[in-house]
Amino acid sequence: xxxxxxxxxxxxxxxxxxxxxxxxxxxxxxxxxxxxxxxxxxxxxxxxxxxxxxxxxxxxxxxxxxxxxxxxxxxxxxxxxxxxxxxxxxxxxxxxxxxxxxxxxxxxxxxxxxxxxxxxxxxxxxxxxxxxxxxxxxxxxxxxxxxxxxxxxxxxxxxxxxxxxxxxxxxxxxxxxxxxxxxxxxxxxxxxxxxxxxxxxxxxxxxxxxxxxxxxxxxxxxxxxxxxxxxxxxxxxxxxxxxxxxxxxxxxxxxxxxxxxxxxxxxxxxxxxxxxxxxxxxxxxxxxxxxxxxxxxxxxxxxxxxxxxxxxxxxxxxxxxxxxxxxxxxxxxxxxxxxxxxxxxxxxxxxxxxxxxxxxxxxxxxxxxxxxxxxxxxxx
Numbered sequence: 082x083x084x085x086x087x088x089x090x091x092x093x094x095x096x097x098x099x100x101x102x103x104x105x106x107x108x109x110x111x112x113x114x115x116x117x118x119x120x121x122x123x124x125x126x127x128x129x130x131x132x133x134x135x136x137x138x139x140x141x142x143x144x145x146x147x148x149x150x151x152x153x154x155x156x157x158x159x160x161x162x163x164x165x166x167x168x169x170x171x172x173x174x175x176x177x178x179x180x181x182x183x184x185x186x187x188x189x190x191x192x193x194x195x196x197x198x199x200x201x202x203x204x205x206x207x208x209x210x211x212x213x214x215x216x217x218x219x220x221x222x223x224x225x226x227x228x229x230x231x232x233x234x235x236x237x238x239x240x241x242x243x244x245x246x247x248x249x250x251x252x253x254x255x256x257x258x259x260x261x262x263x264x265x266x267x268x269x270x271x272x273x274x275x276x277x278x279x280x281x282x283x284x285x286x287x288x289x290x291x292x293x294x295x296x297x298x299x300x301x302x303x304x305x306x307x308x309x310x311x312x313x314x315x316x317x318x319x320x321x322x323x324x325x326x327x328x329x330x331x332x333x334x335x336x337x338x339x340x341x342x343x344x345x346x347x348x349x350x351x352x353x354x355x356x357x358x359x360x361x362x363x364x365x366x367x368x369x370x371x372x373x374x375x376x377x378x379x380x381x382x383x384x385x386x387x388x389x390x391x392x393x394x395x396x397x398x399x400x401x402x403x404x405x406x407x408x409x410x411x412x413x414x415x416x417x418x419x420x421x422x423x424x425x426x427x428x429x430x431x432x433x434x435x436x437x438x439x440x441x442x443x444x445x446x447x448x449x450x451x452x453x454x455x456x457x458x459x460x461x
Contacts, residue, residue: 095124243389267445275379285312299362
């Protein structure tokens, strides 16, 4: 029809192939396409590419493998300039640096950067988190001053999926509160739905643990906690630098027959459908997707009181919260869920309702579209 305004063009930018920011970006791109947005992704192809393209998202296969990959970074910048988006949404740290540096060359484009988390060496600056790695001299320059300067330079809006990380952005990075927004992550409740059969097991409890296998996820805490509780088996999904160490510990311990190591999985909903609960032993987090996926699947959780987890899970209602780095507390919480199926079921029902009320993908898209339109004041 003559005079019809074209659909806004929103471009999600990635430089990673796997991980929470990638899964989130794919979900957002697919959801926006369903809402009639001209939805694009620029980044390397990954497990979500086929799903995105099948939903009408245009995926531009551009890889920038590292900050030293100058050829890839130049290709990325050229593609973004050629697309001339209405909204440029930067979804990981490297994408954030490139997109914000390019912002002055994109007049009329609204630049949005999602700060999914913070470096391990600065993790304790987020309330509730432990420090996971030693401080380095360059960290303050790169991740505090650098983030502040690049955001001011680009006039970007910074989105955080949790109030805890939004507070870090204001209090430690020094961002203007008017340029920081809180938009929690969300999940598709149809994809992550309770299993159709009642979970009743005479032989104990099956819990899922999902995430990248690295120190920040508290694998040592998980292994030590399991050693203290009988009748609990673990479906462990993920991959990463700590996989060899984990395999070694399991091989020489008494837990080998109680931990099923699945590696990286492309269908987390299938793992959650096999479990009675989720256990999350992270030392630092923001608003982890796996937590929302488990809650949506009707699973109670045992989770640490880190970052934005306490914004989502209410102790004793959707799950049991424990202090990070405390294996004995995880052991005790797992024993409670193992021994009380009725409480487990009640928490699982409350978990599902919690997502339906506030943490679906549609809630997330509503928040992001408000940010894209220049609305939604900071709630940090």
